[in-house]
Amino acid sequence: MTFRKDELIKIWNHPVTEYLKGKWFFYCLAIFILLAHFFPEFAADDGMIRGQYSIGYGAVACIFLNSGLNNKTKRLMAEIARWRAHVTVILLSFFITSSIVFGFCAAIKKSHNKNIDEWVLIGFLLMAASPTTVASNVMMTSQAGGNDLLCLCEVFIGNMLGAFVTPGVIQLFTDSPLFKYGNPANGSSVRDVYRRVLFQVGLTVFVPLATGQIIQNILPKPTQMYTDFLKRYHIKIGAYMLLLIMFNSFSTAFKQHAFTSVSHACIIFVCFFDLGLYLFFTLICFFAARCYLILLVFTKEPVKGESSWLYYYSYKIFRPFYYNKRDTVCLCYCGPAKTAALGVSLVTSQYGNEKTNLGKMLLPLVLYQAIQVLTASLFIPLFKWWLKDEIEEGQGKPVGDLEMTAMEGSAESSANCEDEIDSEKACTSHEGESFDEDQSSSTEDRSIHASK
Template sequence: MCRTSAKRILEIDTFIMNKSVLKKIWNHPITNYLKGQWFFYCLAVFIVIARFAPNFARDGGLIKGEYSIGYGAVAWIFLQSGLSMKTNVLAANLYNWRAHLVILVISFLVTSSIVFGFAAAIKYSNDPLIDDWVLIGLILTSTCPTTVASNVIMTAEAGGNDILCVCEVFIGNLLGAFVTPALVQLYTSASLFKYGNPASGGGIAALYRRVIKQIGLSVFVPLFVGQVIQNVWQRYTQIYLNFLKKYHIKIGSYMLLLIMFNSFSTAFYQHSFTSVSHVCIIFLCFFNLGLYLFFTGICYLFARPWFIIKIFKEKYDDNSSKLYKYSYKLFRPFYYSKEDTVCIMFCGAAKTAALGVSLVTAQYADDKSNLGKLLVPLVLYQSEQVIVASWCVPLFKHWIEKDKKVSLDAESSLVTNSQLTIHDESSLDSRKQ
């Protein structure tokens, strides 16, 4: 009997010890880092599924990806945004015309002109391993508006101004229906890329209808519904948001995985990755990576130009000239806060695949023989921008919180000094008495 009891006690002690070791391993910093990379593990699984079963989630496939994911997943992201954003703050960001102007100029004009220059240089090199239609695909990718999902999610996770990001998604993608085809016509009218000119009037008309319908149903309507629910049922909305926060439920990230699953499924079904050489794919991977980092740097320079701070060091006062006063009011707001800068960096460098595929397909409605090659740069750029952006999130978050920490330290120091002053004054009074 004693032996049996001793054996059981030993088993219990061993079990507790093993459990303690496992708990220690589970909470180890390296394990926590690996757990934090769950998004990439899931993305790899979805890419494998898309490779071997592309018909499941592709546009027009088994689950009708263009509707169930292209509308449903995107709508859920913006419904979530509508539930969590205060209406007055959303309206204030909607009228932030300076930020919208900067992002739109970068997204449509700066990025496309730079990529056009690179594409022209590559074309002049006459490298037979780089397909000519892939270069057209690069130009098409650069003319697309900002993405509809990943930038909102990444901006929110980094602590940036995600409300401004939502406004930009709506404005940028709505304008993209008109600006993107015009830019494509402009760049492909050059003799160097004349072979890639879509020149499809019927395709453009269908494109406008499709984009306006998709933006309306997947962005505007769910955002509006979310705002109504938030203002009418505030208590229940807060309970729902607290539930998501408590259990670390990241709906935006889950929906983003589905959007990328749909993009890869459509690309694999259209033989996008097998229609060009392996060398061309490798080139695109490194080229897109360099482009995204380069555009992110450009966005930072546009968002925080050093010369504005040099010129307008101090706020105007009664002694300032009228020229300085009005110049300060006009130009000083172009030097953005860190929160707005993070939004600009994520929005300006990103390109949409959710709407980009529709933009490309509609423009080449008359001839889809090279559609697979055209989509390769777009699909690869989307996946790489999500990966690189997720790496940037902790860096941007640390950058934003650094100022907040300094501000809190300054406030606590001020409070401490005030308390010491009060204490000294009270001590002085007591001595006088």
Template sequence: MGMGKKILTKIWTHPVTEYLKGQWFFYCLAIFIVIARFAPNFAADGGLIKAQYSIGYGAVACIFLESGLSMKTARLMANMGNWRAHLTILMISFLITSSIVFGFCCAVKAANDSNIDDWVLVGLILTATCPTTVASNVIMTANAGGNDLLCICEVFLGNLLGAFITPALVQMYLRGDSFSFANPASGQGIGALYGRVMKQVGLSVFLPLFVGQIIQNVLPKPTNIVIGFLKKYHLKIGSYMLLLIMFSSFSTAFKQDAFTSVSSLCIIFVCFFNFGIYLFFTGICFLVARPFFIIKLFPVEPSKGESSLLYYYSYKLFRPFYYNKRDTICIMFCGAAKTAALGVSLVTSQYGDDKSHLGKLLVPLVLYQSEQVIAAGFFVPFFKKWCRDEQEDNNIRKDIEMGLSDHEVEEDPKLDSGRQKSESN
């Protein structure tokens, strides 16, 4: 009996088993997709639990309430003033991604493949013009050790500006000959769109974040107890809420016959296209966040007495555009992600009462959300290790700068192992 217990314990703690246990999110997601397929009315918009409110507002609000409780106000405000990162992410999220997808869609449309529905191609363009997602990038950035404070700022700014930028981009891309048939009729429903988006961002993102910040500063001890309890028992509220958000998105898509309104080949095409384009966008985000030429042009920090004024001020202006690893992780998750929570509203509001092709338009958006979460989930452990290596290097560097001799550093086994790891890399 004792031997059998040891074997079971060994199996349960085996690295392969630990990895499989770590993928619990995807097992739950698969279960929720099956439920959404056979009982779509339960969690769809306007369904049994009124998911447009209970999940669209409630679940998202829980994520940002927890963020507001756990994040220090001073650090949050400091990240809100990081205009370089905001500019970088907004440029990638709205302009770079949408223009690339539009180019691909024009090429596919020119091929005249009857298996690829034209309205699905329009859905891909609409998806690419949407702002960054509301929930998943915050969860993934935090899990990977990235700058989740900056991520929250991007969610707020991106979705707030998306109400104005997304309709303008849609009008620009659908005005040409290739997709003029899908141009929303005379802006019908655009006014209602702004009101709906402002309401949703305000109530589900800004208000719970603000309430969490107030509670954290007024009642610090009870807040620390609650946060400590969540960490101690590994209660990942954000991940649970994200599952509900995706459950609602799939339920709405199945209820609107989004997946049955187009051919199987078209669905397969969209799945592969979404996955490939997400990886491509993530690579672009990395290259934009850490451009190699900035390090080549500005290898050392200047001093006013020794460096030329041109080098000094150029360094101050451009060198911060080479982001550290924590900020880079945030940029990669935010720049490539697209929202379905607000994206559905952005799509439906622009077309007003004309919902004849709504199912086809939503197929790429719903699939992209699920695929970006799956891909980001696989990135998390790699990004986490990558970020941890930089933190260890910084700790060693700080210790050396504080005056520790080589002998003192080597006597500390923790610092010594970190140094060896840094040198091996």
């Protein structure tokens, strides 16, 4: 049976074929996992290509160099000043998720189930205390239409703090009588963690991002040509580099015999438990970002001189904790995510002398990263649909809830105000406009006034 050229073109452009082509990332990921299984020595840490350096540093640095070239400096600096979002992500990523996992692991330990290895439970504690992932959440947030600049800031801050917070949280949990056997207390190993993580985050996140920003401002035209080239030919550097990071993580896990040192029942349990944790944490992050209680308490915007001082200042402090939709997408990707790029280094540094059980401890983290990437990619069309109304209101640009964005010092409203309004008088001239006009227009005017 032969097909004519026009029939082949019709099949190639069919909606089913388009959908299957859109899932190319999953096919490539499956191929890389198979390669990692049969050739673990190639891309593993201390392997043939020294994966911890060539991929752990090189691939991650490419992602953030590309981000630095594609994002405006003014907007990036405005997002860095958003302390409320940083506090929310830090609490969710380091403390709330890890405390929940500790409770689950304690219950599993108490059940005395022989199919669940005790060192795998230590691996769950390590995974839960790890900082947010370095690459995948930035890529997923951008594709979903969320606030990718805020995500960049959360990645940098979270991984810098992870060098100090993660070992402390692990020490706290393993001081429990249930997990005393997994306490990594060793002064030299903790110092080594600090040194390695700070060095790695500096070289893979801060330096490439700063370099991209410098190039963008010194050579704006070549930078614009570069970004246009990527868009024109649909080149997705973040996705390609993420595949390499996953390749390195699975190669290291296979090299450490993570999948053969425990029973099949334990591996199945880890897969389903990781999936349940990721979904549960995403739900927690969503409700933390869109806490309806805040709307019930602060029903109207206060007017200075008319409202009580308690309500006025409480509104200014707590009302912005109800985030707009774009920021919510960012928080839903950053809060539950756990890094394997730095997490493996954290595990190996703290348990450098515990080579026998190293593979078991890496198992939950490596599988969690694979599950979070697959699940997060499935959330992209859902988040796009949720952001659809804001994209339409912003004439193709997802602008979020402008009033809250302005009160938070958002980059979106700050950039718009600086680009479109030449003087402060022009920016504040909206104050006297009538609020009987279209509600979305008046909300935007108030937000611009608030940002100034």
